[in-house]
Amino acid sequence: MTRRLTGFQPTGNLHLGNLIGAMRPLVAAQDRPSIAMIADLHALTMEHDPETVRANTLTVATVLLAAGVDPQRTAIIANSQVPEHTELHYLLECVTGYGEAARMIQFKEKSGAGGTVRLSLLTYPVLMAADILVHDVDQVPVGEDQSQHLELARTIATRFNARYGATFVVPEGIRPESAARIMDLADPARKMSKSAPSPAGRIGLLDPPETIRKVISRAVTDTAGVVRHDREGQPGVTNLLEILRACSGREPGELTSYGALKREVTDAVEAVLAPIRARYAELSEDPSHVREVLAKGKASVQPRATETVRRTRAAIGLLD
Ligand code: AQP
Numbered sequence: 001m002t003r004r005l006t007g008f009q010p011t012g013n014l015h016l017g018n019l020i021g022a023m024r025p026l027v028a029a030q031d032r033p034s035i036a037m038i039a040d041l042h043a044l045t046m047e048h049d050p051e052t053v054r055a056n057t058l059t060v061a062t063v064l065l066a067a068g069v070d071p072q073r074t075a076i077i078a079n080s081q082v083p084e085h086t087e088l089h090y091l092l093e094c095v096t097g098y099g100e101a102a103r104m105i106q107f108k109e110k111s112g113a114g115g116t117v118r119l120s121l122l123t124y125p126v127l128m129a130a131d132i133l134v135h136d137v138d139q140v141p142v143g144e145d146q147s148q149h150l151e152l153a154r155t156i157a158t159r160f161n162a163r164y165g166a167t168f169v170v171p172e173g174i175r176p177e178s179a180a181r182i183m184d185l186a187d188p189a190r191k192m193s194k195s196a197p198s199p200a201g202r203i204g205l206l207d208p209p210e211t212i213r214k215v216i217s218r219a220v221t222d223t224a225g226v227v228r229h230d231r232e233g234q235p236g237v238t239n240l241l242e243i244l245r246a247c248s249g250r251e252p253g254e255l256t257s258y259g260a261l262k263r264e265v266t267d268a269v270e271a272v273l274a275p276i277r278a279r280y281a282e283l284s285e286d287p288s289h290v291r292e293v294l295a296k297g298k299a300s301v302q303p304r305a306t307e308t309v310r311r312t313r314a315a316i317g318l319l320d
Helices: 016-028 050-066 084-093 098-102 105-111 119-133 144-164 209-217 235-248 258-284 287-316
Strands: 004-008 034-038 074-078 139-141 172-174
Touching (some): 004 016, 034 050, 084 119, 105 144, 258 287
Parallel strands (some): 004 139, 034 074, 139 172
16 A cells, blocks of 8 residues: 655644645545654754744644544654654765755755755755655655655665665655645735745634634735636635635635635635634643654654665665
């Protein structure tokens, strides 16, 4: 059976895009072996506050549980807690070219933003390759922005296998059918993102209803005055329609005004987020539970990860 890995960076508050694009497809596919990985090591590639990263890691794990990820079926792990990720990272660096890493669009964008560029930002895609390959995963749901990194993981795996013998499963990138790309409500040309400078276009999964209502009511639309699906011509309205479809599970009926559309979207989003918020509040009463879930996730994936690293060390020429 196929094995999947879905990653989440603990770089800020999870939002509706993360839920619709990644968490719900993960929950829907829990009949197959899956890993939900919190990439806390990746959160160290940019300027960060240690306490914030630690707190965010626990928050992401709690939100995953609140959104329906079942730890009995899906291993929830933090990549920093499974040291095989970092060990494999180094071994994979030894088969990756500097030019390959420096060519990554995300590296160019983030390193061009000014300030000190951490070496880990350059090698981030190699760590991502290790995150995937260490678990013998064969399917990785990825958004467009990560497809170049997945391609590099495939290249590294294929090259290693060719040079040192069959060692890695070569993973395939998939786009789950149910995953829509949710755009920023204030700037529908950009995707909704944790790290957008302004929260005006983002619906946080734990935002109170009043904030959600305000953000949706101020969502950018257009002057056409017609509610229709037209990604090119009416990106804001189209984004609202896609959110409505994703949250209500049905096609919207006849909507005659943007006001009516926004009210429907607000109700549909609230119906999806209210139970997640409630479950999150319950889970937060016992923080040790989340720690236990992470420890259990680690224990369940570690035997396979240890075996992959053993295989890799042997193939590349290290002593056992
Ligand atoms: N707007 C989005 N619509 C649909 N899916 C999305 N994902 C992210 N944004 C959207 C998917 O969520 C998963 C986790 O994303 P991530 O934590 O790895 O970070 P990201 O892809 O870089 O998302 P963010 O929220 O924009 O984070 P920052 O701002 O920190 O870069 C992934 O499966 C992603 O595709």
